[in-house]
Amino acid sequence: DAGVIQSPRHEVTEMGQEVTLRCKPISGHNSLFWYRQTMMRGLELLIYFNNNVPIDDSGMPEDRFSAKMPNASFSTLKIQPSEPRDSAVYFCASSPLRAHGYTFGSGTRLTVV
Amino acid sequence: TQLLEQSPQFLSIQEGENLTVYCNSSSVFSSLQWYRQEPGEGPVLLVTVVTGGEVKKLKRLTFQFGDARKDSSLHITAAQPGDTGLYLCAGDEQAGTALIFGKGTTLSVSS
Numbered sequence: 001d002a003g004v005i006q007s008p009r010h011e012v013t014e015m016g017q018e019v020t021l022r023c024k025p026i027s028g029h030n031s032l033f034w035y036r037q038t039m040m041r042g043l044e045l046l047i048y049f050n051n052n053v054p055i056d057d058s059g060m061p062e063d064r065f066s067a068k069m070p071n072a073s074f075s076t077l078k079i080q081p082s083e084p085r086d087s088a089v090y091f092c093a094s095s096p097l098r099a100h101g102y103t104f105g106s107g108t109r110l111t112v113v
Numbered sequence: 114t115q116l117l118e119q120s121p122q123f124l125s126i127q128e129g130e131n132l133t134v135y136c137n138s139s140s141v142f143s144s145l146q147w148y149r150q151e152p153g154e155g156p157v158l159l160v161t162v163v164t165g166g167e168v169k170k171l172k173r174l175t176f177q178f179g180d181a182r183k184d185s186s187l188h189i190t191a192a193q194p195g196d197t198g199l200y201l202c203a204g205d206e207q208a209g210t211a212l213i214f215g216k217g218t219t220l221s222v223s224s
Contacts, residue, residue, distance in 0.1 A: 004155075033211055042216035043156075043201065056211060091155050098209040100144050100163070104155030 006105035018080040025094030117215035134218040136202030150199040
């Protein structure tokens with residue numbers, strides 16, 4: 001298994017531009033999570049899905065952030081418009097439903113200038 | 114809001130030394146997990162503890178879950194440079210809810 005696959009690995013964009021981050025979870029994992037990691041705040045949960053349905057999006061910072069999971073093998077996190085304070089490493093993780101352990105992707109390092 | 118406090122924030126030791134890092138909360142957790150993260154990569158699961166008082170060993174690493182299921186510790190015996198990394202604890206209020214992460218302990222082991 002290739003694990004959780006995220007793309008791109010690095011993204012540099014100008015303030016105001018739209019950014020789309022992509023995630024392919026492990027086949028058979030029914031839960032998918034988006035986290036953001038910064039030095040100041042650590043790993044913060046943004047949103048998670050069970051069986052492609054968003055369960056908790058209370059961590060999404062603003063309306064500029066949106067996430068979709070159109071099918072079991074793909075999810076996107078979109079920021080529109082992006083701002084410098086959105087600069088962080090964004091991680092996607094997946095797990096079997098109600099399982100304790102997560103498998104994380106390698107992350108997308110986003111820099112907004 | 115549940116919070117997981119980890120201590121110490123940074124730890125720098127020599128190869129062969131022993132160390133303990135802590136993860137504390139005022140809330141009760143269904144389970145606690147420990148992850149290790151290396152630069153440029155995502156966290157990797159080391160262990161899950163679910164029963165109060167539970168102790169698990171993984172080679173030179175010993176994990177303990179507090180009796181009240183509010184805290185946990187990770188002890189490393191005879192640390193090696195390969196143990197260097199960010200150690201994160203994470204807990205869930207109940208199975209099926211998303212994990213809350215502590216900010217981590219950055220461990221540096223020099224030879």
